[in-house]
Amino acid sequence: MSTQFTIDDLKRILLEGAGAEEGVDLDGDILDTDFEELGYESLALLETGSRIEREFGIALDDDVFTDNRTPRALVAAINETLSALVPQA
Amino acid sequence: MSAKAVVTGIGVATPNGLGVDDFWAATRVGKNAIERVTRFDPEQYPSRLAGEIRGFEAEKHLPSRLIPQTDRMTRLALVAADCAFEDAGVQPGDIPEFDMGVVTASTSGGFEFGQNELKKLWSQGSQYVSAYQSFAWFYAVNSGQISIRNGMRGPSGVVVSDHAGGLDAIAQARRQIRKGSKLIFSGGFDASICPWGWVAQIAGGRLSTSDDPDRAYLPFDAAAGGYVPGEGGALLILEDERTARERGADNVYGEIAGYGATFDPKPGSGREPGLRRAIEVALADAGVEAGDVDVVFADAAGTPRLDREEADAITAVFGPSGVPVTAPKTMIGRLYSGAAPVDVVTALLAIREGLVPPTTNVELSPAYDIDLVVGQPRPTSIRTALVLARGYGGYNSAVVVRATD
Numbered sequence: 001m002s003t004q005f006t007i008d009d010l011k012r013i014l015l016e017g018a019g020a021e022e023g024v025d026l027d028g029d030i031l032d033t034d035f036e037e038l039g040y041e042s043l044a045l046l047e048t049g050s051r052i053e054r055e056f057g058i059a060l061d062d063d064v065f066t067d068n069r070t071p072r073a074l075v076a077a078i079n080e081t082l083s084a085l086v087p088q089a
Numbered sequence: 090m091s092a093k094a095v096v097t098g099i100g101v102a103t104p105n106g107l108g109v110d111d112f113w114a115a116t117r118v119g120k121n122a123i124e125r126v127t128r129f130d131p132e133q134y135p136s137r138l139a140g141e142i143r144g145f146e147a148e149k150h151l152p153s154r155l156i157p158q159t160d161r162m163t164r165l166a167l168v169a170a171d172c173a174f175e176d177a178g179v180q181p182g183d184i185p186e187f188d189m190g191v192v193t194a195s196t197s198g199g200f201e202f203g204q205n206e207l208k209k210l211w212s213q214g215s216q217y218v219s220a221y222q223s224f225a226w227f228y229a230v231n232s233g234q235i236s237i238r239n240g241m242r243g244p245s246g247v248v249v250s251d252h253a254g255g256l257d258a259i260a261q262a263r264r265q266i267r268k269g270s271k272l273i274f275s276g277g278f279d280a281s282i283c284p285w286g287w288v289a290q291i292a293g294g295r296l297s298t299s300d301d302p303d304r305a306y307l308p309f310d311a312a313a314g315g316y317v318p319g320e321g322g323a324l325l326i327l328e329d330e331r332t333a334r335e336r337g338a339d340n341v342y343g344e345i346a347g348y349g350a351t352f353d354p355k356p357g358s359g360r361e362p363g364l365r366r367a368i369e370v371a372l373a374d375a376g377v378e379a380g381d382v383d384v385v386f387a388d389a390a391g392t393p394r395l396d397r398e399e400a401d402a403i404t405a406v407f408g409p410s411g412v413p414v415t416a417p418k419t420m421i422g423r424l425y426s427g428a429a430p431v432d433v434v435t436a437l438l439a440i441r442e443g444l445v446p447p448t449t450n451v452e453l454s455p456a457y458d459i460d461l462v463v464g465q466p467r468p469t470s471i472r473t474a475l476v477l478a479r480g481y482g483g484y485n486s487a488v489v490v491r492a493t494d
Contacts, residue, residue, distance in 0.1 A: 015153070016157075017157060017219075018154065018157055018158070019152065019153030019154040019155065019156055019157055020152070020153050020154060021152065021154045022152040022154070039154060043158075043220050043221065043223065044220075046220040047157075047219060047220035047221065050216060050220060053216065054216055054217065
C-alpha cells in the first residue's frame with residue numbers, strides 16, 4: 001500500500017512551518033483557495049515544500065507550487081509523486 | 090524652515106519593563122535588572138551576567154504566521170511597534186501607506202534564529218534549514234517586518250553602527266520627516282543572549298566577568314571592568330509637529346532637535362577621539378549652547394579608556410562638573426542598537442517628569458570631572474537633554490532632545 005498525502009498533512013505542515021494568517025481558518029473550506037489568498041507567499045511555500053520532502057522522503061520539482069496554486073491541486077500532485085515512487089501491489 | 094520632528098509615540102521593551110509605564114516606574118527609581126543569564130547555562134563562559142527581558146510571550150501578541158519566521162529581537166520590535174501606534178493614538182490605516190516609513194538600527198541581527206538554523210545545518214543537513222533563515226537573521230529585518238505588518242511603504246532602511254546606530258537611525262528618520270514623510274518609525278532592538286551571540290560579544294573583549302550584579306557594570310567608577318550586555322530596545326514614532334498637532338496627538342513627548350555624528354581617528358594616531366566634535370555638531374544643529382543643556386545621558390562604555398574619552402569630551406564642552414550626567418543603562422546593561430533609543434525615551438520621560446534617573450551601583454572615580462547623578466534620582470527642571478552613543482569601531486553620535494510646549 002502506498003503512502004498517502006492528505007489535506008490534514010498539508011494543514012499540519014503549513015501550521016508548523018509557517019503558521020496561519022490572521023483571519024484565515026485552515027479548518028474551513030480551503031481546498032480550492034489560492035495559497036496567496038490563504039496568506040502564504042513564496043517563502044512560506046518553499047518552507048512547506050521542504051518539510052514535505054523531509055517527512056515523506058520525496059523530491060519535489062521547483063515549480064510544484066507555481067503549477068499547483070491550491071491545496072487540492074498540491075495534494076494531488078504530491079500523491080502523484082508518491083505513487084510514482086512506491087510500486088503498486 | 091524645516092519641519093520640526095517630534096516624538097508622538099513610544100514602544101519600549103527592556104529588562105526593566107515592557108511599555109512606557111512599567112519601564113519608567115522602574116527606571117526613575119534605579120531598579121536593577123542585571124542578573125545571571127537564564128536563557129542558557131552560562132557556567133562555562135567567562136561572562137555570566139546579563140539584562141534579560143523576562144515574561145515576554147510573543148505568541149500572546151503576534152499572529153502564528155510571524156512566529157516561525159522571526160528572531161526574538163524582531164518579535165520584541167513588532168510588539169513595541171504595536172505599542173507605539175497605540176501610544177500615538179494612530180491606526181496604521183489612518184495615514185497613506187507611502188507617507189509612513191521605518192528606519193531602525195541593528196548591531197547583531199537575529200543571532201538566536203541563526204544559531205538554531207546553523208545547528209540544524211551541521212546536525213541534520215541543509216534540507217532542515219528554515220527557508221526563513223534567508224531574512225530572519227538580517228540587519229534590516231525589523232524595518233521590513235514592521236513595515237509589512239503595518240502597511241508602511243514610505244522611506245525605510247537600516248543603520249548598522251553598533252550603539253551609535255540607535256541615534257543614527259533616529260537622525261535618518263528626522264531627515265525623512267523633513268523631506269515630507271508624515272510618520273516614521275525609528276529606534277532599534279537587539280537580543281543576542283544565546284550561546285552563539287554570547288561568544289561573539291565576548292570576542293569584542295569589553296564584557297565584564299564579574300558575578301556580582303551590583304558590581305559588574307560600573308562606568309566612571311575606579312573599578313570599571315567592562316559592561317554587562319542586555320537585550321531589548323525602543324521604537325519611537327516621529328511626526329512633523331504641525332501634522333501631529335493638527336491630528337490632535339495625545340502625546341507630544343519632545344523634539345529631536347539636533348544631531349551630530351563623527352568617526353574616531355585611526356587608533357594610535359594620538360589625535361583626539363571624535364566624541365567632542367559630535368557633541369558640538371549636535372548642539373549647533375539644535376541651535377543651543379552648552380549652558381542650555383540640562384542633562385547628558387552618557388554612552389557609559391564601562392571600560393577605563395572609553396570612560397576617560399567620554400568624560401574628557403563632556404568636560405571639554407560643558408566644563409568641570411558643568412552639567413548633570415547619568416547612565417540609567419547601568420540598571421539593564423548595554424542593549425547595542427537598542428541602547429540609545431531607550432536613552433532617548435528615558436530623556437523624554439525625564440523631561441516630562443522633571444527627574445534625572447540615577448546611575449546605579451557606581452561610585453564616581455575622582456579621576457573624572459563630571460557631575461554624575463549616582464544612587465538617587467535628581468529632581469530638576471529639564472528642557473534640553475543630550476544623548477550620547479558610541480559604537481564599536483569608532484562611531485560617535487549625539488542627539489539633542491528638547492521639550493516642545
